[in-house]
Amino acid sequence: xxxxxxxxxxxxxxxxxxxxxxxxxxxxxxxxxxxxxxxxxxxxxxxxxxxxxxxxxxxxxxxxxxxxxxxxxxxxxxxxxxxxxxxxxxxxxxxxxxxxxxxxxxxxxxxxxxxxxxxxxxxxxxxxxxxxxxxxxxxxxxxxxxxxxxxxxxxxxxxxxxxxxxxxxxxxxxxxxxxxxxxxxxxxxxxxxxxxxxxxxxxxxxxxxxxxxxxxxxxxxxxxxxxxxxxxxxxxxxxxxxxxxxxxxxxxxxxxxxxxxxxxxxxxxxxxxxxxxxxxxxxxxxxxxxxxxxxxxxxxxxxxxxxxxxxxxxxxxxxxxxxxxxxxxxxxxxx
Amino acid sequence: xxxxxxxxxxxxxxxxxxxxxxxxxxxxxxxxxxxxxxxxxxxxxxxxxxxxxxxxxxxxxxxxxxxxxxxxxxxxxxxxxxxxxxxxxxxxxxxxxxxxxxxxxxxxxxxxxxxxxxxxxxxxxxxxxxxxxxxxxxxxxxxxxxxxxxxxxxxxxxxxxxxxxxxxxxxxxxxxxxxxxxxxxxxxxxxxxxxxxxxxxxxxxxxxxxxxxxxxxxxxxxxxxxxxxxxxxxxxxxxxxxxxxxxxxxxxxxxxxxxxxxxxxxxxxxxxxxxxxxxxxxxxxxxxxxxxxxxxxxxxxxxxxxxxxxxxxxxxxxxxxxxxxxxxxxxxxxxxxxx
Amino acid sequence: xxxxxxxxxxxxxxxxxxxxxxxxxxxxxxxxxxxxxxxxxxxxxxxxxxxxxxxxxxxxxxxxxxxxxxxxxxxxxxxxxxxxxxxxxxxxxxxxxxxxxxxxxxxxxxxxxxxxxxxxxxxxxxxxxxxxxxxxxxxxxxxxxxxxxxxxxxxxxxxxxxxxxxxxxxxxxxxxxxxxxxxxxxxxxxxxxxxxxxxxxxxxxxxxxxxxxxxxxxxxxxxxxxxxxxxxxxxxxxxxxxxxxxxxxxxxxxxxxxxxxxxxxxxxxxxxxxxxxxxxxxxxxxxxxxxxxxxxxxxx
Numbered sequence: 024x025x026x027x028x029x030x031x032x033x034x035x036x037x038x039x040x041x042x043x044x045x046x047x048x049x050x051x052x053x054x055x056x057x058x059x060x061x062x063x064x065x066x067x068x069x070x071x072x073x074x075x076x077x078x079x080x081x082x083x084x085x086x087x088x089x090x091x092x093x094x095x096x097x098x099x100x101x102x103x104x105x106x107x108x109x110x111x112x113x114x115x116x117x118x119x120x121x122x123x124x125x126x127x128x129x130x131x132x133x134x135x136x137x138x139x140x141x142x143x144x145x146x147x148x149x150x151x152x153x154x155x156x157x158x159x160x161x162x163x164x165x166x167x168x169x170x171x172x173x174x175x176x177x178x179x180x181x182x183x184x185x186x187x188x189x190x191x192x193x194x195x196x197x198x199x200x201x202x203x204x205x206x207x208x209x210x211x212x213x214x215x216x217x218x219x220x221x222x223x224x225x226x227x228x229x230x231x232x233x234x235x236x237x238x239x240x241x242x243x244x245x246x247x248x249x250x251x252x253x254x255x256x257x258x259x260x261x262x263x264x265x266x267x268x269x270x271x272x273x274x275x276x277x278x279x280x281x282x283x284x285x286x287x288x289x290x291x292x293x294x295x296x297x298x299x300x301x302x303x304x305x306x307x308x309x310x311x312x313x314x315x316x317x318x319x320x321x322x323x324x325x326x327x328x329x330x331x332x333x334x335x336x337x338x339x340x341x342x343x344x345x346x347x348x349x350x351x352x353x354x355x356x357x358x
Numbered sequence: 359x360x361x362x363x364x365x366x367x368x369x370x371x372x373x374x375x376x377x378x379x380x381x382x383x384x385x386x387x388x389x390x391x392x393x394x395x396x397x398x399x400x401x402x403x404x405x406x407x408x409x410x411x412x413x414x415x416x417x418x419x420x421x422x423x424x425x426x427x428x429x430x431x432x433x434x435x436x437x438x439x440x441x442x443x444x445x446x447x448x449x450x451x452x453x454x455x456x457x458x459x460x461x462x463x464x465x466x467x468x469x470x471x472x473x474x475x476x477x478x479x480x481x482x483x484x485x486x487x488x489x490x491x492x493x494x495x496x497x498x499x500x501x502x503x504x505x506x507x508x509x510x511x512x513x514x515x516x517x518x519x520x521x522x523x524x525x526x527x528x529x530x531x532x533x534x535x536x537x538x539x540x541x542x543x544x545x546x547x548x549x550x551x552x553x554x555x556x557x558x559x560x561x562x563x564x565x566x567x568x569x570x571x572x573x574x575x576x577x578x579x580x581x582x583x584x585x586x587x588x589x590x591x592x593x594x595x596x597x598x599x600x601x602x603x604x605x606x607x608x609x610x611x612x613x614x615x616x617x618x619x620x621x622x623x624x625x626x627x628x629x630x631x632x633x634x635x636x637x638x639x640x641x642x643x644x645x646x647x648x649x650x651x652x653x654x655x656x657x658x659x660x661x662x663x664x665x666x667x668x669x670x671x672x673x674x675x676x677x678x679x680x681x682x683x684x685x686x687x688x689x690x691x692x693x694x695x696x697x
Numbered sequence: 698x699x700x701x702x703x704x705x706x707x708x709x710x711x712x713x714x715x716x717x718x719x720x721x722x723x724x725x726x727x728x729x730x731x732x733x734x735x736x737x738x739x740x741x742x743x744x745x746x747x748x749x750x751x752x753x754x755x756x757x758x759x760x761x762x763x764x765x766x767x768x769x770x771x772x773x774x775x776x777x778x779x780x781x782x783x784x785x786x787x788x789x790x791x792x793x794x795x796x797x798x799x800x801x802x803x804x805x806x807x808x809x810x811x812x813x814x815x816x817x818x819x820x821x822x823x824x825x826x827x828x829x830x831x832x833x834x835x836x837x838x839x840x841x842x843x844x845x846x847x848x849x850x851x852x853x854x855x856x857x858x859x860x861x862x863x864x865x866x867x868x869x870x871x872x873x874x875x876x877x878x879x880x881x882x883x884x885x886x887x888x889x890x891x892x893x894x895x896x897x898x899x900x901x902x903x904x905x906x907x908x909x910x911x912x913x914x915x916x917x918x919x920x921x922x923x924x925x926x927x928x929x930x931x932x933x934x935x936x937x938x939x940x941x942x943x944x945x946x947x948x949x950x951x952x953x954x955x956x957x958x959x960x961x962x963x964x965x966x967x968x969x970x971x972x973x974x975x976x977x978x979x980x981x982x983x984x985x986x987x988x989x990x991x992x993x994x995x996x997x
Contacts, residue, residue: 171970297844
């Protein structure tokens with residue numbers, strides 16, 4: 024891919040990102056309730072004090088100027104103070120982000136690990152039992168309400184069978200000095216297999232809950248792509264070359280059939296962000312999603328605003344990554 | 359090219375011998391018999407042309423030979439003997455070992471036959487690694503790569519050691535065709551099935567590719583089946599020709615004789631389609647009508663509806679009749695001098 | 698959907714337009730028809746809730762607090778699925794809860810399909826700055842994950858049935874708008890549109906009377922699929938506590954109510970969730986059948 028074309032693609036992103044920020048800004052500007060009053064709610068403050076705070080926060084300036092300040096601040100990572108925590112929003116979010124990233128990555132890996140082999144097998148055994156079961160499974164996967172399925176998993180595996188913990192991210196007994204701040208990886212890097220097992224046991228159920236709907240979608244994508252590829256001439260030619268069935272399926276066919284799956288996976292990772300809020304709430308996972316939900320109830324608007332902007336920007340970037348991946352994996356498509 | 363061949367071939371045993379081959383495709387409209395009772399022999403070192411319109415069964419016949427009839431099609435009847443083996447009783451693993459090593463195939467369009475996601479190097483090396491038993495145990499990969507470069511050089515790819523790591527789409531159409539031929543020939547097969555090797559190419563490159571196949575055939579001493587819809591292509595590059603129509607062979611014989619004195623009305627029609635250098639303004643005369651639906655045929659000559667010479671007696675199954683040394687035609691008037 | 702199933706049987710002599718052929722194909726697909734019937738049953742439950750529900754869904758009875766389902770020890774058959782933490786009958790609340798899901802699902806899909814269709818037609822047919830403006834807004838709205846957009850809006854507007862519908866419509870119209878725009882772009886080049894233009898038919902006539910009827914099937918298919926999505930979104934919002942507010946019975950908030958009792962009263966969360974699953978699954982199956990019927994080339 025030529026660097027110039029890449030710059031062109033990035034330039035196309037800017038109007039969308041700008042539009043997204045305008046919407047986030049307007050949304051919060053229209054929010055009923057005065058942030059200053061909320062901040063001072065539990066204090067005895069004079070109207071003068073309130074006015075001073077309003078001035079300090081720039082709330083008495085014209086909307087356009089405030090938007091400019093908002094964008095400027097956002098670009099420098101300054102999202103103001105979290106009302107509730109009385110600390111910079113940026114710090115609060117940064118603290119919670121690794122848990123969300125770990126959960127999202129685990130779900131993504133799990134979804135790919137389920138869907139790629141299942142999609143390939145379903146395509147190869149088209150209309151046979153495996154294919155039918157995969158189709159039914161996919162239908163259930165996209166129809167499952169994640170918050171309910173999470174609770175069912177808790178009831179089954181944590182409450183009834185007691186195999187896995189009910190909630191949380193790690194046992195208190197396990198303290199691992201942070202490196203990447205992803206517990207599973209850190210515990211391995213620090214040579215603590217006991218902590219790794221513990222982190223993993225906490226991770227399994229939420230990751231599975233998050234992964235299933237995505238796996239359902241990806242399985243269908245993988246199957247369709249594989250069916251299409253298996254009809255192509257180069258598969259016949261590969262057979263005529265006397266290659267093993269395994270090599271034809273998993274190298275010749277899959278390398279082409281992975282392109283749509285990986286592309287859709289990148290886009291679907293964006294929808295995991297939304298699912299995170301629900302799943303983190305169900306499993307008491309100390310990530311950003313749960314923080315946002317909690318913040319809504321305590322009217323901690325600067326944090327909600329920053330988080331929504333962060334989610335939207337990530338989502339747009341993931342779509343961009345999907346685009347780039349499609350190009351990289353597909354040597355025929357030139358930028 | 360090798361017009362003396364036909365006299366020699368009578369004595370040696372055929373490399374490939376097809377008898378009464380029937381290949382069927384179940385469809386919604388009924389069972390389509392795409393290949394219906396084909397008999398063919400191919401001798402070592404020979405180049406046999408198979409000519410026919412699309413739907414004549416020429417490609418399906420050889421897809422049956424290499425065991426790659428597209429699903430849901432299947433070989434229903436007949437025997438296919440190759441080099442002393444009955445190909446209809448092979449296990450999957452035996453098929454795998456045979457394909458690419460003893461019987462190789464090229465397809466019409468190299469752009470779709472080559473895997474777009476794999477480098478040319480990988481696509482040649484994998485055949486060598488799958489079949490070539492003479493690769494050294496140590497440094498197998500390096501040896502395969504060296505041989506792959508060698509094959510690319512053989513088919514005339516410039517700077518093969520540099521280009522080998524490119525992807526198929528980075529080559530021109532003619533070069534891609536050469537790469538596909540290099541892949542097919544990399545294990546020095548006894549038989550090459552070349553299915554429409556030039557249809558996707560420019561006229562100028564067509565001749566180059568056909569010459570290349572001819573040169574390599576002599577160099578490697580293999581037999582070649584040249585499948586084409588264009589009688590002009592086989593005229594210069596084959597020893598014998600079989601003309602197929604509606605799933606049957608309708609005429610077979612040494613190329614030069616068959617073209618100069620066609621015995622079947624359909625062959626005459628095909629020859630009418632070749633533009634003559636001597637008379638470029640002469641109108642190309644198309645054959646009127648269409649190939650019949652290949653469902654429940656029988657009791658009538660398949661060319662009946664399109665034939666200018668039809669007689670009431672043509673309303674029956676027509677057998678092949680000998681019409682000269684090494685020549686047969688499926689027409690009751692084959693021995694008449696029609697004009 | 699219910700009309701779709703009945704129609705071909707009721708009017709067999711009607712001329713077979715492609716749409717009728719599709720509906721006939723659909724009615725021959727037993728699996729999808731069964732799913733459509735399940736959806737219909739939920740609609741009936743919602744409409745007839747006051748007459749069907751065995752108990753008042755809001756009547757609390759602390760003596761029946763967390764009473765188990767009928768087949769378990771301590772259950773009784775008049776409270777077949779047991780009671781929640783306030784002693785309310787779970788079955789009755791599920792029946793009433795279908796009102797919320799069905800109302801929001803239908804309202805959001807109908808409103809957003811209407812808006813999206815008009816905007817998509819305008820963008821696709823008029824092109825120019827109209828298209829640029831609408832497409833830009835679509836691009837920007839697509840920059841938000843659905844649930845996050847809805848959560849942010851709900852945080853801003855506060856909970857409530859109307860607000861949920863609004864919050865979901867704000868983004869949901871984008872889906873039909875894109876579908877319609879794409880179809881219109883293709884239809885513009887069709888002969889029947891050229892012909893209408895040639896005889897000088899007014900623009901609005903061409904858009905709504907010529908093009909719209911011809912692109913309805915993909916719009917219908919997409920709307921039914923979206924309805925499943927909308928119902929899950931609403932349930933998720935209510936589960937998080939920023940959707941329908943108590944004491945109104947909503948399946949999402951009922952599941953949330955049961956979260957505190959997973960240790961000893963699993964039924965409180967489980968049954969409303971099954972209701973969501975069954976309804977959403979049925980809508981998905983039926984819409985898949987509808988898609989296959991309208992466009993057989995997809996049925997691979």
